Amino acid sequence: METFSLVVTIGVALFFTYTNGFHDSANAIATSVSTRALTPRVALAMAAVMNLAGAFLGTGIAHTVSEGLIETPHGQTGMAILFAGLVGAIVWNLITWYYGLPSSSSHALFGGLVGAAMAGGTGVIWSGVVEKIILPMFLSPIVGLVVGYLVMLAILWIFRKANPHKAKRGFRIAQTVSAAGMALGHGLQDAQKTMGVVVLALTIADVQEEGDGIPLWVKFACAAMLSLGTYAGGWRIMRTLGRKIIELDPPQGFAAETTAASILYTTAYIFKAPISTTHIITSAIMGVGATKRVNAVRWGVAKNIVTGWFITMPAAALVAALVYAVVHVAFG
Known part of the structure; x- marks a missing residue:
């Protein structure tokens, strides 16, 4: 029974990674597709490859998820908590994808884990939740907004005497690099989150000791599922990010992607904080758009996104708490 529950939980974790991929593919490519720097299929293929590569670039975030958010009770209770947390995240991902709302798969996962842990009577490491999840959730969009605004101002000043048509053509080419950088950062951040959950499942099942690191097969499985999900593409959310917030041109797309990618790398390597790629790219787009004029950003759409x-x-x-209650009644 324990082996079966471990296999099921890992399977659900990998399915969550797949939904994360198609839900968040827009984060990496929406701007480059909307400015016609890349065709949708070429952009998705590039993003899938870069997601795969990014997943192998670090482990700090995975350790934060596996050791810094909830206690790890062994046995069926612990596995039920992980299962319920993952289902809660998957359900929210599917709901927000259906409505084209670029919400955070990362925060859906963290919320699911915390809700299931509380329902299961397991300790939540609130200091870790506040420091690694809540504070970055509030600070990263502000940073994305301000840095995006400043980067775009710098581009406007540097190229103020350039031929507009030549500049746009150059930035359209440059966007292939910035979009790749954004996809690499997405792989670095989001694949590791599921790696942390799978390691937590292995620890709960006593398959490996806490602190033993991430097995290679876990890295590859999570990276592959994120990459496959990315290639499937989340077209509903892509329209929201690429068109509904603001009509982007190539320089704006380059500025937004460069801003978001830089913040993703900084938080992953320096702070080891699992931030939302959705929050970062959306706020960067808003900041970049505000340089044109403040009302160029469709703030009504932005308000709905932030509410989400x-x-x-x-x-x-x-x-997740409801799922845990059902699982506990059915199998407890």
């Missing part, structure tokens, strides 16, 4: 950010964790936590 704030309800993601509690909504996923509620679903």
Whole structure:
């Protein structure tokens, strides 16, 4: 029974990674597709390859997820908590994907884990949740907005005397690099989150000791599923990011992607904080767009997106708590 529950939990974790991929593929490529720097299929193929590569570039975030958020009770209770947390995240991902709302898969996962842990009577490491999840959730969009605005101002000043048509053509080419950088950062951040959950499942099942590191097969499986999900493409969310917030041109797309990618690498390597790629690219787009004029950004759309950010964790936590209650009654 324990082996079966471990296999099922890992399978659900990998399916979550797949939904993360198609839900968040827009983060990496929406700007380059909307400016016609890349065709959708070429952009998705590039993003899938870079997601795969990015997943192998670090392990700090995976350790934060596996050791710094919830206690790890062994046996069926612990496995049920992980299962319920993952289901809560998957359900919220599918709901927000259906409505084309670029919410955070990362915060859906964290909310699901915390909600399931509380329902299961397991300790939540609140200091880790606040330091590694809540604070970055509030700070990273502000940083993305401000840095995106400043980067775009710098580009406008540097190229103020350039021929507009030549500049746009050059930035359209440059976007292939910035989009690849963004996809690499997405792989670095998001694949590791699921690696952390799978390692947590292995620890709970006593397959490996806590702190033993991430097995190679776990890295490859999570990276591959994220990459496959990315290639499947989340077209509904892509339209929201690429067109509904603001009509982007190539220089703006380059500025937004460069800003977001830089923040993803900084937080992953220096702070080891699992931040949301969705929050970063969306806020960077808003900051870049505001340089044109403040009302160029469709703030009504932006308000709906930000509202979705704030309800993601509690909504996923509620679903996870309900799933845990069902599992506990059925198999407890």
